[in-house]
Amino acid sequence: METLDQTPQSVDANVSDHDTHTTSNQQTSGRGIRTGAEYLAGLKDGREVWTRGKRVDDVTSEPGIARGAATLASFLDRQHDPKFRDTVTYEDADGDRCAMAYHMPKSVEDVAARGRSYYEWAKWSNGMFGRTPDYKNASLMAFASATDFLAQGTKGQADFASNMTAFYDYARKNDKVLTHTLVNPSVNFELAASGKFSDKVALQVVKETDAGIIVNGARLLATLGPLSDEIEVFPSTVLRGSDDNIPFAFAFALPIATPGLKLICRDTYDHGKSHFDAPLASRYEEMDAVVIFENVLVPWERVFMYGQPELCNQAFNTTNAVVHMMHQVACGKLAKSEFMVGLMCAIAKATGRDKDLHTKGMISEVMMMTETVRALLHSSEVQAHEDEYGNFIPLRGPIDTSRNLFPKMYPRMVEILQLLGSSSLVATPAEADFENDMADDVAQYFQLTNLESRDRVALYRLAHDVAVSGFGSRQALYERFFFGPPALMASAYYDMYQKDELVDRIHDFLK
Ligand SMILES: Cc1cc2nc3c(=O)[nH]c(=O)nc-3n(C[C@H](O)[C@H](O)[C@H](O)COP(=O)(O)OP(=O)(O)OC[C@H]3O[C@@H](n4cnc5c(N)ncnc54)[C@H](O)[C@@H]3O)c2cc1C
CATH class of the missing domain: 2.40.110.10 (Butyryl-CoA Dehydrogenase, subunit A, domain 2)
Structure with a gap:
């Protein structure tokens, strides 16, 4: 134009x-x-x-x-x-x-x-x-x-x-x-x-x-x-x-x-x-x-x-609009992280691998990410303070940390789900296969130690929709980018970080 x-x-x-x-x-x-x-x-x-x-x-x-x-x-x-x-x-x-x-x-x-x-x-x-x-x-x-x-x-x-x-x-x-x-x-x-x-x-x-x-x-x-x-x-x-x-x-x-x-x-x-x-x-x-x-x-x-x-x-x-948006986002990411933990634990339990050291180690990593989001959110809310417009706002630092970390955390959560699920994520007959001529085979061959075939397929189809499907891939892309370019958000975080006193400490030490 x-x-x-x-x-x-x-x-x-x-x-x-x-x-x-x-x-x-x-x-x-x-x-x-x-x-x-x-x-x-x-x-x-x-x-x-x-x-x-x-x-x-x-x-x-x-x-x-x-x-x-x-x-x-x-x-x-x-x-x-x-x-x-x-x-x-x-x-x-x-x-x-x-x-x-x-x-x-x-x-x-x-x-x-x-x-x-x-x-x-x-x-x-x-x-x-x-x-x-x-x-x-x-x-x-x-x-x-x-x-x-x-x-x-x-x-x-x-x-x-x-x-x-x-x-x-x-x-x-x-x-x-x-x-x-x-x-x-x-x-x-x-x-x-x-x-x-x-x-x-x-x-x-x-x-x-x-x-x-x-x-x-x-x-x-x-x-x-x-x-x-x-x-x-x-x-x-x-x-x-x-x-x-x-x-x-x-x-x-x-x-x-x-x-x-x-x-x-x-x-x-x-x-x-x-x-x-x-x-x-x-x-x-x-x-x-x-x-x-x-x-x-x-x-x-x-x-x-x-x-x-x-x-x-x-x-x-x-206007602090970005702080209120970060608050909404941190709460949403907490719910999403909890869901990922629940899904992974359900898979571990179904396969009996909830006793396995490596499986527990991988899921613990997601648990720790979840608890990080929770702690940052809590810290931000309890330190809420009045802004110049007479509103109370959550403390920016902790939820800004969360908004910068989650775009990295979520793809890692998806990766862990893929590692836990492996071929089971795609060994997923359709719902119709429980009703057609394949029904007996599907009921027989898709069972797990702790789950009937139908429940196992339902569980892995859910994991598939998180970690493999087009829907799941778009979710990962969304988490990486919806709040803005990660480099820009990190650069803004750097600029706002209270770092002068930390630098002074280095110079004091060197003196
Ligand atoms: C699923 C999804 C939903 C979205 N929903 C919305 C929405 O509802 N509303 C909305 O307004 N936007 C939305 N966005 C857009 C989002 O704001 C942008 O994707 C984001 O700001 C990045 O901009 P871009 O896509 O143009 O990528 P680009 O800016 O082209 O970035 C591409 C890559 O280059 C890097 N990069 C960019 N600039 C620099 C630089 N100066 N120096 C170094 N590296 C740089 C980025 O970090 C990124 O890795 C959505 C994006 C996605 C993926």
């Missing part, structure tokens, strides 16, 4: 009003948590989702996508279940029950309550539906609290802080499911490393009108995009503070069904198999998509930052 040097004002000529897609900012007064049925009904909104070479008519019935939606709907229903309700929701000042992740924490106990809610949500899928709505809700809560920060960017008539507060209330009161996209596709590593974006692919502002900004280009990657109500398009974390980057500096949110907004899905990992045959893929397909914006109008009331690369660059850190 346009070149990088062009400011939003200078590119007007290339986009006519006729080419522009528009949307309106729906403002309904919801009453808090929704049912699964309400959520599913909301997804039938004409959104433009593409998969397997064709446009999807209805994501709630599309093979390969629909069962993930049904799972999320069942989770939303659990918010109403008396067994979970008090853990995962809170009552707001109007008496409405809202999702706990929206609750602005005002004490150490509030932070702990948020942690219990994240952990409960994660247990519902054993961490295998990674992008539950509480992740984005947590960051939205932080941004809506940091009104002073957003007010710095206010431009003309637009009041960015009020826009964010209004969007927070809208999402909270209507229990909206959000996705986000932070990363511009890069066509050239050198360009990307120097903090510049390609004007051929990166999402950029191409026109400014009285109604809002018009954006064009692509972003990656929106996990849960096809199954979300709204998309937050926030700044990439490394925006050089130069004028070149002004067209790329913004934060906004739009309904997924906005005209001109298109999602291209990756291949699905839900191939329609039974829960027995594909225990995870048949339930937890959370679908990632590249997002394309074709001259989309973002109304001013949905813009939260604009035209200030330096400010955009600080957004996640300064």
Whole structure:
């Protein structure tokens, strides 16, 4: 499209009003948590989702996508279940029950309550539906609290802080499911490393009108995009503070069904198999998509930052949104690690190898990783403190350690599962083989010391879906990258680490 040097004002000529897609900012007064049925009904909104070479008519019935939606709907229903309700929701000042992740924490106990809610949500899928709505809700809560920060960017008539507060209330009161996209596709590593974006692919502002900004280009990657109500398009974390980057500096949110907004899905990992045959893929397909914006109008009331690369660059850190997101993530990774330990112990017990030194040694390694996440999470929560916006936040250091370690831990957990399972991970007859002419053979030849054939196959099919299947491989990729490039996260960790006194000690020693 346009070149990088062009400011939003200078590119007007290339986009006519006729080419522009528009949307309106729906403002309904919801009453808090929704049912699964309400959520599913909301997804039938004409959104433009593409998969397997064709446009999807209805994501709630599309093979390969629909069962993930049904799972999320069942989770939303659990918010109403008396067994979970008090853990995962809170009552707001109007008496409405809202999702706990929206609750602005005002004490150490509030932070702990948020942690219990994240952990409960994660247990519902054993961490295998990674992008539950509480992740984005947590960051939205932080941004809506940091009104002073957003007010710095206010431009003309637009009041960015009020826009964010209004969007927070809208999402909270209507229990909206959000996705986000932070990363511009890069066509050239050198360009990307120097903090510049390609004007051929990166999402950029191409026109400014009285109604809002018009954006064009692509972003990656929106996990849960096809199954979300709204998309937050926030700044990439490394925006050089130069004028070149002004067209790329913004934060906004739009309904997924906005005209001109298109999602291209990756291949699905839900191939329609039974829960027995594909225990995870048949339930937890959370679908990632590249997002394309074709001259989309973002109304001013949905813009939260604009035209200030330096400010955009600080957004996640300064508002502490990243800390609240780390908190949600650490709770989820604890649930996932516990699941991995449980699975490995079940396999060891079934084979009778739970007495074997090497087997116990390998599983202990996963137990230690699990306890590391638990300890870091605990340390962070008990040291929660007030931030400059009057919220309590978990102490960053320990959960930042967890977020940097887990991308390394999880692939190792998968490796250990492969080492424990070996050929059993693929010696896995289908559910139908227990009913057909093979039934007697399968019942005979797949038994284990401590398990009947059917239970053994079920157990190893579960392990297969974690460690071998396409679903499992994507999980490992997700853990490596979803929070950002590992090198960048480690570099930020280094910069924040309290190291001066440690260096002084070295110099004192040398003296
Ligand atoms: C399954 C999955 C789900 C995701 N979901 C979302 C989502 O919902 N929303 C969203 O916004 N993003 C999402 N992401 C994208 C994620 O944020 C990016 O993958 C991540 O930031 C890395 O960027 P990249 O993929 O462009 O890789 P690149 O930046 O091209 O990195 C490739 C490799 O190069 C390394 N590298 C990158 N830059 C440097 C450098 N300057 N110096 C040295 N090494 C470098 C990286 O560490 C990595 O190993 C998802 C990714 C995956 C895999």
